[in-house]
Amino acid sequence: MDTLLLAIKILITLLVAILFVQNIVLVEVRFLAWGARVPLALLLLVIYVLGMVSGKALFHLLARLRTRRSRS
Numbered sequence: 001m002d003t004l005l006l007a008i009k010i011l012i013t014l015l016v017a018i019l020f021v022q023n024i025v026l027v028e029v030r031f032l033a034w035g036a037r038v039p040l041a042l043l044l045l046v047i048y049v050l051g052m053v054s055g056k057a058l059f060h061l062l063a064r065l066r067t068r069r070s071r072s
Contacts, residue, residue, distance in 0.1 A: 020041040020044070021041070023040040024041055027039075027040045
């Protein structure tokens, strides 16, 4: 089972690397009064990492709430 999970992680990493290499074109990002031209690959990577961090934080918050309810 550990070998399967490692293979899946390697496959996902490889797919993200391919996506990064194929999307080097510059795009303009605007947020309120702020604007920047960044490579699309970098933008995708930042969004991906922010999604992972926020998902993990939400998972831990829900787990903490679940343990508080079970103690009450």
